[in-house]
Amino acid sequence: MSDYEPTIVAFLCNWCTFTAADLAGTSRLSYPPNVKIVRMMCSGMVDPKYVIKAFLEGADGVFIGGCWPGDCHYINGNYKARRRVALLTEILKQFGIGEERLWLRWVAASEGNMFQEVIDEMTKKLKELGPSPLRGQLVA
Amino acid sequence: MAEFTKLSYQKGGLNQALSGFFKKLLEQNVFDAVMVPAAQPTRGVMQTLISRPDKLEAVDPFAPVVPLNAAKLVAALTASPSGRPVAVVLRSCEVRALTELCKLKQADLDDVVVFGIDCLGRFENNDFLKFQEKGGTTEGFLSGENNGFEIAGACQMCPHPVAENVDARLCVIGDGNAVWVEWLTERGKAVAGKLGEKTGAGPDKRDKEVEALVKTRTEEREKKLAGFREATGNFQALQAHLAGCINCYNCRVACPVCYCKECVFVTDTFRYEGSQFMGWADKRGALKMPTDSLFYHLTRLTHMSTLCVGCGQCTSACPNDIELAPLFCAVAEKTQARFDYLAGRSPEEEQPLATFHDDELVEVTGQVK
Numbered sequence: 256m257s258d259y260e261p262t263i264v265a266f267l268c269n270w271c272t273f274t275a276a277d278l279a280g281t282s283r284l285s286y287p288p289n290v291k292i293v294r295m296m297c298s299g300m301v302d303p304k305y306v307i308k309a310f311l312e313g314a315d316g317v318f319i320g321g322c323w324p325g326d327c328h329y330i331n332g333n334y335k336a337r338r339r340v341a342l343l344t345e346i347l348k349q350f351g352i353g354e355e356r357l358w359l360r361w362v363a364a365s366e367g368n369m370f371q372e373v374i375d376e377m378t379k380k381l382k383e384l385g386p387s388p389l390r391g392q393l394v395a
Numbered sequence: 396m397a398e399f400t401k402l403s404y405q406k407g408g409l410n411q412a413l414s415g416f417f418k419k420l421l422e423q424n425v426f427d428a429v430m431v432p433a434a435q436p437t438r439g440v441m442q443t444l445i446s447r448p449d450k451l452e453a454v455d456p457f458a459p460v461v462p463l464n465a466a467k468l469v470a471a472l473t474a475s476p477s478g479r480p481v482a483v484v485l486r487s488c489e490v491r492a493l494t495e496l497c498k499l500k501q502a503d504l505d506d507v508v509v510f511g512i513d514c515l516g517r518f519e520n521n522d523f524l525k526f527q528e529k530g531g532t533t534e535g536f537l538s539g540e541n542n543g544f545e546i547a548g549a550c551q552m553c554p555h556p557v558a559e560n561v562d563a564r565l566c567v568i569g570d571g572n573a574v575w576v577e578w579l580t581e582r583g584k585a586v587a588g589k590l591g592e593k594t595g596a597g598p599d600k601r602d603k604e605v606e607a608l609v610k611t612r613t614e615e616r617e618k619k620l621a622g623f624r625e626a627t628g629n630f631q632a633l634q635a636h637l638a639g640c641i642n643c644y645n646c647r648v649a650c651p652v653c654y655c656k657e658c659v660f661v662t663d664t665f666r667y668e669g670s671q672f673m674g675w676a677d678k679r680g681a682l683k684m685p686t687d688s689l690f691y692h693l694t695r696l697t698h699m700s701t702l703c704v705g706c707g708q709c710t711s712a713c714p715n716d717i718e719l720a721p722l723f724c725a726v727a728e729k730t731q732a733r734f735d736y737l738a739g740r741s742p743e744e745e746q747p748l749a750t751f752h753d754d755e756l757v758e759v760t761g762q763v764k
Contacts, residue, residue, distance in 0.1 A: 303697040304659070304690075311690055323764060324753050334751035337759050338734075339697075342748065344759075345730045346696050351629035359760050389630055 261315035261381035263290040263374070266301045270328040271364050272320025278367030286371045287378040290318065298322070298359070299332020303343050306357065310347065315387040316356045316377060320370070323361040333361070351388045355380060398584065398594035399566075402574040409534045413565070413574060414451045420482060421448045425589050426508070430468065431484040432456045439524060442468050444481075456484045456512050457567060459536045459546065460523035464651035464708050466492035470502035480506050482586075484565070486514040487555040488706035491739020492651035494560055495702045498746055499654050508582055511558025512565045515608075516546030519711055537567055549707020549720040552616035556608050560742060562586070568608065569601025620728065623721040633689070636722065639715035640688040646719050647695055649712035652702040652738070660691050696726050701747040702738045703727035 267273040273294050279286060295301060298321025309317050319340060321333040340359040348354060358377055362370050404412035417429050428446040433453040435441055440458040442465045445451055466489045472481065485493065490511055496502040515537065518526055522544045531542040545551075558564060562583035566575040575597050578587040587594060627633045644660065647653040659665070665687060676682040700723060709719035731737055734747035757763065 304694050307690060307693045307697070311693075323762075331751060334753060337756050338748060338751050340759050341733055341756050342697060342701065342730055345733045346693065346700065346726055349624065349726055349729060350627065350633050361760055361762050 259382065259386060261289050261378060261386070262313070263316040263318050263377060263381065264309040264314045265290045265292045265318040265320065265374075266295050266298070266305060267292055267320040268298045268322055268328075268333075269294055269296050271322040271326065272298075272360075272362040272370065274364035275320070275362045275366050275370040278364070279370045280367075282367050284367060284371040286374040289378050289381075290374050297327065297329050297332035298336035299327070299329060299334075301336055301339070303339050306343055307347075310352055310356075310387065310389055313387065313390045315384075315390060316358065316381045318374070318377060319357075319359045320362050321359065323363055326363065355384060356387065397597050398578045398587065399597040400576045400578070400587065400592040400594055402576060403572065404574070407534065409457070409537075409574070410455050411452075413456060414454045416574075416576070417445075417451045417454060417482075418448045419590055420586070421446070421451070423589060425480070425586055426482045427479040429482045429484065430465075430472065431482075432458055432460075434458075438527065444472070455533055456565065457537060458523070458533045459516060459518050459526070460520060461486060461489070461517045461706075461708075462520055463649060464492050464706050465489045466496055466502070466651040469493050469507065470496050473503040473505075473507060474501060476503050476506055478506060480508070482508045482510055484510045484512060485558065485561075486512055486517075487558040488514075488549075488553070488704050489651070490558045490561055491555070491704040492706060494739045494742050495652050495704070495746070496654070497742060498749070501654060508563070508586060509561045510563050510565055511561035513567045514550075514553075514556050514558070515568075516550030516553070518544050519547055538571060547707050548619075548710060548718065549705055549724075552612060552619050552721075552724075553705060553707075554609050554613045554616060556612070557605055560739070566597065566601065568604050569598035573598075575601075616724075619721055620725045623725050627722065627725075630689075633722075637688060637692060637717060639713075639717050640692070641715065642685045642688055642691060643714060644691070645712040645714060646709035647699075649708040650695075650699060651706065651708065652699050652704065653695065654702070655698065659694070660687070692722075696723065696730075699723075700727040700730045701734060701736060703731075704739045 267276060298319055301319050306317050319336060321336050327333045344354045344357055360373050402412045402416055420426050428444050430442055430444045431454050432440050433443040434455050440455050440460055441462055465485055469483055493502055497504060526542055526544050529542050562580045564577040566577055577597060578584045578594060627636050647658060703723050705724045707720040709723060713719055736744060736747050
């Protein structure tokens with residue numbers, strides 16, 4: 256499937272990774288259009304339901320971007336996000352959605368170039384991996 | 396040093412002996428009431444909050460049935476405490492669920508002394524009624540007479556026949572002709588003191604018999620969960636397994652550790668407008684109704700799998716006979732292991748999603764500054 260383009264749903268923290276995406280844009284860095292960004296107030300606001308829903312709707316990958324440890328605008332939201340991602344990974348991988356499809360990364364507001372790199376990397380990995388087993392199945 | 400008190404009984408006198416024991420607790424004002432499984436006036440056995448000694452004649456705590464996980468009943472009784480001393484008689488799965496509910500501050504054991512009982516398993520609710528109709532008795536069950544019925548699937552693979560984290564324990568494993576009351580905590584021993592019970596060593600064969608039972612059950616568990624993981628290793632297989640789901644949500648009503656006061660799946664979030672359904676149908680060409688069955692089960696797993704005690708009430712509650720217990724147990728084993736947690740193991744351990752640390756789980760992002 257050479258023309259396969261993965262869809263990545265990205266939940267980005269307003270204070271860090273979303274700002275980094277903005278910085279990437281204003282710095283005229285280009286990153287793959289595969290990523291669909293949802294702006295959150297904090298990575299700790301990403302309810303596991305959002306991630307599950309994205310996969311059930313056919314997303315090939317889900318990306319969560321938060322502040323580096325110690326930098327959370329709300330003190331500890333990113334630590335909660337990390338526990339939830341660990342939990343989700345354990346659940347989803349038992350049904351064929353491996354951890355390579357669910358990424359949590361710390362990207363600070365100043366790291367526009369890192370945002371570009373990490374989205375590039377995830378897009379490449381997902382292309383190698385092929386479509387999500389749920390894509391086109393449209394589970395309800 | 397173990398502290399046991401022996402309650403001997405003649406054949407046919409098990410419940411009488413137990414009723415005599417509980418009567419002493421009420422008559423000597425150790426407790427204002429005992430919550431214990433008891434025969435109901437018409438039929439069946441249910442947890443019953445008994446405050447008058449003569450009503451204790453109906454007790455039947457070892458009856459092989461758990462109509463619902465009684466951790467929820469203790470939560471109901473103590474969420475807003477009465478301040479009056481109560482003894483509750485629970486099985487291992489109920490005690491373990493109760494331990495989790497206490498951590499969630501949905502139950503409170505300040506006025507409660509917990510008596511655990513040895514558990515050889517339970518029948519499904521309907522099977523138990525039939526078992527009784529056919530003349531089956533609790534004593535018969537304890538000596539291995541199942542009258543052709545099988546214990547619930549969750550019990551067949553339960554490695555916890557003995558209740559831990561209890562104040563006292565009613566033991567039947569290790570002696571076929573007596574119940575041994577084991578006094579464990581300070582609170583438990585204080586009860587023994589008030590009763591003036593003499594205590595001593597327990598039945599000789601107990602440890603060996605418990606060990607053998609745990610071994611059998613653990614082997615069964617490993618076999619069953621391995622087979623289950625293989626059979627539901629992808630979403631299509633999972634969907635096939637859950638194909639009978641009609642979104643009745645009985646499994647979460649029955650679940651003792653499904654802790655939300657209001658389940659999100661019955662809120663307006665999931666009360667879609669007609670145009671939303673039509674939109675999905677247009678996009679997909681076909682939309683299974685009701686929607687969100689898989690979404691519901693996966694979300695429930697994120698909520699309760701770290702607290703799952705494997706009591707199997709989810710399977711028992713399913714009107715379409717979906718085997719939910721092995722699904723939830725298989726996932727729960729992995730999620731609990733990830734956080735080095737075991738639901739019900741200890742009242743002190745923090746629940747995985749109720750805590751976090753700055754220097755943990757570095758492998759999730761793989762990033763180090």
